[in-house]
Amino acid sequence: MSETDLIDNVIPCADVIKRAARIGAEIKNIKLSGDLPDQTIAALETLLLEHKVIFFRDQGHLDDAEQERFAACLGKLESHPMLGASKGTASILELDSARGGGRADVWHTDGTFLNAYPKIAVLRGIVIPPFGGDTVWANTAAAYLDLTPPLQRLADELWAVHSNSFDYAGMARVREVDKKHFDEVFTRTIFETEHPVVRVHPKTGERTLVLGCLVQRFVDIPKYDGQRLFDLFQSHITAPENTVRWKWNAGDVAIWDNRATQHYAVNDYGDLHRVVRRATVAGDVPVSVDGRCSVTRQKTATAPP
Numbered sequence: 001m002s003e004t005d006l007i008d009n010v011i012p013c014a015d016v017i018k019r020a021a022r023i024g025a026e027i028k029n030i031k032l033s034g035d036l037p038d039q040t041i042a043a044l045e046t047l048l049l050e051h052k053v054i055f056f057r058d059q060g061h062l063d064d065a066e067q068e069r070f071a072a073c074l075g076k077l078e079s080h081p082m083l084g085a086s087k088g089t090a091s092i093l094e095l096d097s098a099r100g101g102g103r104a105d106v107w108h109t110d111g112t113f114l115n116a117y118p119k120i121a122v123l124r125g126i127v128i129p130p131f132g133g134d135t136v137w138a139n140t141a142a143a144y145l146d147l148t149p150p151l152q153r154l155a156d157e158l159w160a161v162h163s164n165s166f167d168y169a170g171m172a173r174v175r176e177v178d179k180k181h182f183d184e185v186f187t188r189t190i191f192e193t194e195h196p197v198v199r200v201h202p203k204t205g206e207r208t209l210v211l212g213c214l215v216q217r218f219v220d221i222p223k224y225d226g227q228r229l230f231d232l233f234q235s236h237i238t239a240p241e242n243t244v245r246w247k248w249n250a251g252d253v254a255i256w257d258n259r260a261t262q263h264y265a266v267n268d269y270g271d272l273h274r275v276v277r278r279a280t281v282a283g284d285v286p287v288s289v290d291g292r293c294s295v296t297r298q299k300t301a302t303a304p305p
């Protein structure tokens with residue numbers, strides 16, 4: 001039986017609605033829970049690998065515990081190294097627009113300051129403003145394929161240093177509350193990790209670009225040249241045609257393959273309230289096209305404020 005038949009027996013084709021050509025599909029008629037049969041989980045994993053981000057409407061029955069029970073079917077849960085987890089949960093990270101660090105309005109792959117950064121995230125809409133607050137995902141495998149062979153070869157050879165201590169204050173729209181959170185919480189411990197710019201996806205074998213806002217510099221490339229290389233590769237990732245945009249309702253769930261995507265939470269709802277909660281599944285250490293693994297070079301514990 002082919003993989004397509006296997007999925008079709010569990011999740012009919014008609015229930016999988018593509019939301020953009022290159023990335024993103026909505027899956028209908030599934031009630032997510034920790035009790036889904038193994039074959040449904042396997043079908044969802046296959047759909048995730050194909051579409052990179054999958055969306056589910058009307059999951060208002062989930063609470064934090066059930067969100068985590070479901071996410072645990074996809075792998076081992078882990079909490080954020082600096083931000084921890086909500087009380088009573090293993091991994092739930094709440095992003096509340098009213099609080100510091102609550103607006104992820106930068107292009108990023110989660111946690112790339114670590115070598116084994118998360119592989120999957122399960123995000124649930126809790127409070128959604130009447131307008132704005134969409135999230136956009138980009139396909140980093142398709143972006144690699146957009147490069148011509150000489151640029152692919154260049155990317156294959158490059159390595160970049162990612163750190164949680166990036167130039168946050170230099171970003172757009174930084175509020176005082178975000179800056180304080182960044183200085184006092186997000187960079188309480190500073191990690192520096194060298195990743196290949198191209199990793200081989202452990203499940204699909206695809207080559208994906210590993211970049212985003214946590215990149216500080218490229219290894220053995222001067223800062224000036226590095227900025228131009230970053231802009232070149234990153235622009236292929238975030239090209240609108242390479243993305244999908246989700247308009248949230250409360251109770252929606254989005255699941256993304258963090259090894260093959262970047263995302264951006266659009267900060268266009270002013271002072272309105274927006275809350276989402278994320279369960280995070282642990283990942284493995286990236287491997288370059290020539291078989292070398294990412295490495296964390298520095299981990300500095302800074303004094304508590």
Ligand SMILES: O=C(O)CCC(=O)C(=O)O
Binds near residue numbers: 123135264265276278
């Ligand atoms: O607020 C969002 O839509 C996305 C937040 C985010 O970056 C994350 O949950 O990893």
Ligand SMILES: [Fe+2]
Binds near residue numbers: 104108109110263
């Ligand atoms: Fe994120």
